[in-house]
Amino acid sequence: MMNTKTPLTDKVKVSILSTMLKIRMVEEAIAEQYKNQKMRCPTHLSIGQEAPPSILSALLTHDDQVVSTHRAHAHYLAKGGNLNAFIAELHGKASGCSGGMGGSMHLIDKAVGFMGSTAIVGGTIPIGVGLALAKQIKQERGLVVIYIGDGAIEEGVFYEAANFSVVRNLPVLFVCENNRYSVYSSLDCRQPQDRKIYELAASIGLQSWHGDGNDISNTFQLCSDAVEHIKLNNGPAFIELDTYRWREHCGPNYDDHLEYRPAEEIAYWKSKDPIKLLTKQLLDSQVIDVSVLNTIKNNINKDVLIAFEKAELAPFPASNTPENLTYA
């Protein structure tokens, strides 16, 4: 197969910025609206973690599939998941991407290859590997991206599924967004102090990369290398990206007052806001000007408003829906 690398052109940068902005603005709207008590489900926001999926998605095609976790909003939107169906899902409406059955933690948009996110930590890891197995057996193009957190690394099912992906040389890319916390628990009580996750993954047999997920060009490079590695059929790969969740684990608020995370740590990561940095870079280098930026934002804003309006007006699922869904 040919070298499939996409260069990080200005155009790609703008598209990455747009994706990040979309995620940020959608998430902020959710946070804002959450208090109205119409989105009645546990909701894990991606604010602060927009960069990795926005960058990686710029390298994916419609042949590529994604599975994700409880914190799936960014992954869903970056892969091109339908916004109206997403917001409707948070509202539990029939027009939701999961027909209202799943809520924030169970998203799907098969049309764009977003094959499902679920709420059991580690639960979709083997699902993603199975999708890749099917690609191999059916000789279909594309790879499967499995998004996980640093917590999911601790589940035995990660180890089992990763091992099999190596044994069968499957087209699968594990992307670990290491935000250093599992709920409120820091890595200290969960993993050995000086052990690097990407090294662990490498020792299982995955070709591995590690980087600062907020560093756009470096992350783009890593992702591009990893995607190419897989597309050349060189085996499954693993990327660990450092990143940071700005708000509470679950819910719309900040929880810095709880002090489970050092204030300097929070400040450090906020200073590396990938959206601010890339915006500045693109403005400074005059790739875009303020009016372009405003147009992007205004369009997103409009879409978000429409999505919420539609979601609120949409009907709930019919009362016989759950029964009908249980068996095919």
Added chain:
Amino acid sequence: MMNTKTPLTDKVKVSILSTMLKIRMVEEAIAEQYKNQKMRCPTHLSIGQEAPPSILSALLTHDDQVVSTHRAHAHYLAKGGNLNAFIAELHGKASGCSGGMGGSMHLIDKAVGFMGSTAIVGGTIPIGVGLALAKQIKQERGLVVIYIGDGAIEEGVFYEAANFSVVRNLPVLFVCENNRYSVYSSLDCRQPQDRKIYELAASIGLQSWHGDGNDISNTFQLCSDAVEHIKLNNGPAFIELDTYRWREHCGPNYDDHLEYRPAEEIAYWKSKDPIKLLTKQLLDSQVIDVSVLNTIKNNINKDVLIAFEKAELAPFPASNTPENLTYA
């Protein structure tokens, strides 16, 4: 803590040989008697794999504990497990080490620190780590040895338990007897071709060693280093020892005719019979003579005969035993 290393003296060598001989002769007696249909339970013999536990046990004290797998006979006997209770257990008798409830795959002799073997692959790994956790919390001396096969490495629970043992710096020694097969399946379809088990273990955070388990002095050295490492409270450790099962996975017979293992491989490993080699070494160097050797064998023989005699004469468990055992 002081350096606790035991040197590999001639005396220790003789004791290792005695242990190996005991295991071999007991196992051969079981194989011989099995056809009489009085030991009515699945039975996984240790013939060919006598060396690792015989060597390691020479370094363990009564403070040290052991858990094991479906293939536990050698581990049980090497740790000093009661022979009569063992043979009675295979016969399902009330005098069996598990009261007849467990059979070959579920052995126990708490008096010598053999805390239990079970038949679910990987099942006792966290049990062993939990025993070590209790030692740490109760500030008790000794370490815990967890025997596993190369197949058990594939279970997520190995990874999970190993990770925790590193996080809490527990006094635990994983001993992987790599006989290259899980039932009839070779490593090829189960683990990546060029991945070393001990390197994988190291990347999880375990201090790791690897060696030929039939090489007595090298294995003694590894074990001694690992035991010392743990006793100095430097953290959990892992030893991978290459070894080979001579007979079928489960049952008393050879199954070389099935050809799932290359004939040269079988021949190679038989040529490295640790008992033959150590016997020769000790005879050649005149540490023992033939009469000493015969005395050792005769004593074992006598013990084995007595064990079988007692086992056959012993009563079965009372009919209300199972009910009474279900709850304490």
Added chain:
Amino acid sequence: MLKETHQISFAEAINETTEQLMSYDESIICYGLGVNDPGRIFNTTKNLVETFGDQRVFDMPTAENGMLGIGIGAAIAGLKPIIIFQRVDFFLLAMDQLVNNAAKWRFMFGGQSNVPITIRLIIGRGWGQGPTHSQSLQAWFAHIPGLKVVMPSTTEELKQLLTASVLDPNPVIILEHRWLYQQKGNVPIQIDNRWLLSEQSNISTGDELTVVSSSYLTTEAKIALKFLQEHHGISIEHITLSVLAPLNTSRIIESVEKTGRLLLLESAHETCSISSSISHQVVASSFDKLKLAPVVMAKPDWPEPTTYSGTKYYYISAYDIAQKICEMLAITLDIEALQKQGHHDVPGDWFTGPF
């Protein structure tokens, strides 16, 4: 002996009981995801690490099967671990260690080792908990010999049940309903190490019908039964089933022999449920005393949908219970006052999400 009591919530009672137990018996340890975090498992593990130190009270990796097995190993070595899982659903990862090791260890080694662990599982409900945060698997656990299964219904009974569970030499699973945590009750100030796992207790006595409930359904049943008693003079015997396994139905049978009618409130799906088993046992022992077949009200046969509309009729309410009782007694009563006001998907107005 009269016990001094005080008014505290269910969550506070768990916390207080655990603290007293850990002071009383230093072989008790306590761990689980979030045990020492700011949430402290809905405050049920507050102050523990401060009082007992991080050797006895600790957080853990997200590794349910391994961590349960480690608890079993520690229990075999003489510790008494309390292990906490924030949802029953997460605990599905640990079934191998639960069934193949915890439940059988004593049995398969001829009684030489006990496994005195207590597993606290939290049942989620409502506010979009949905298919993976709301399962109630007591029937699974009760099906396995060697396990004890406890489902407290009230703050009053919690302290005794938790104490007896932790001090029991067997593996005990205690299922706590998230919606009980804020309920207040009169709780003995001190634990008593002689407390037993008392299998059932009567909430009320009556002649016309026997109602059996566990966990949060007891709350709904109490509302219904109080209403029927006060407004319509209907006398119903209400028994809470606190210990589901080993299952002892003698008190239920005694009651049914008096009332002739049995309504079983099931918080899980009906097929292979504990209620089906009770129904079978009662029929087997009291066939001739029954005026009609036992009735089971259970969750419908699908997972909890996340959507608000999907939980409206998913759970059994006080109204449903009263309606079913009228049906069983073949009477028509005005029970409209029992219709729940406000949102059906929260335990109380104070709850505003997200978890």
Added chain:
Amino acid sequence: MLKETHQISFAEAINETTEQLMSYDESIICYGLGVNDPGRIFNTTKNLVETFGDQRVFDMPTAENGMLGIGIGAAIAGLKPIIIFQRVDFFLLAMDQLVNNAAKWRFMFGGQSNVPITIRLIIGRGWGQGPTHSQSLQAWFAHIPGLKVVMPSTTEELKQLLTASVLDPNPVIILEHRWLYQQKGNVPIQIDNRWLLSEQSNISTGDELTVVSSSYLTTEAKIALKFLQEHHGISIEHITLSVLAPLNTSRIIESVEKTGRLLLLESAHETCSISSSISHQVVASSFDKLKLAPVVMAKPDWPEPTTYSGTKYYYISAYDIAQKICEMLAITLDIEALQKQGHHDVPGDWFTGPF
């Protein structure tokens, strides 16, 4: 349409059915520990890898939860995996993927993806299989909405059940009893893709009592019932329950309305069993038609002991069944001829261990 049949064993029928299915539908794959090894899962996967290649037929690592999840993923992508576990007991490691993913995937994503997997589980028994190689967990599976649970009783019905399971768009668990593998029966030579999961079938019709059995207990029941019929003229209706979930008891209810007596043979422990559920449903629907309470015969409430003596009275035998029937009919008959000759812990004399 009359089908041509031939006489083959249960294990051969599994093998033949799988081979025909894989020829018919190339989306079917088959994997599990030992699928391609010399044992070929007791010969049930013979020739598959040779015919269909190692992309579709493969061995796997010892990693039950991961490997089930991988099968679910493959199923979502349109393959139809048959996954084999050599003992139910090992499958306990995979409960998370089974319940949280396989059973719910279709539901929680609003019906957009199906999970057409078939999970073959083997139930062990005897020759010291003991506490970790002999569990029968159909009640667990039947308790979970979204799963189908199949337990074939005879070689005759196997082919249809396995075919319908594999072609079913839902996750299906098919529990195969090790002791059925050698039984011969008349089996249709070809599969038929229109076959349905037929829920129950009548082995015999009769008036005095209804017996329901699944899996190997059908063998024991047939012996008992044949004896009672031939030697004592007692006419019993015998129904095999092949599909335990979703549970449809209509045929059983119809039968009981005729006979008035129900004996349920349960191969698991009684508490929270499928038999308890059937008993409850039958009583609920036919209370007035019952001459006596339904009776459940089940395994005692402890694991299988390894010792020879411990399994002698652990499993239900033809003799036990006949004795219970006499009790239910309040008659005394000579049934001594039903006492099993030879060893009780093997399926036949041909079995000499070790597995």
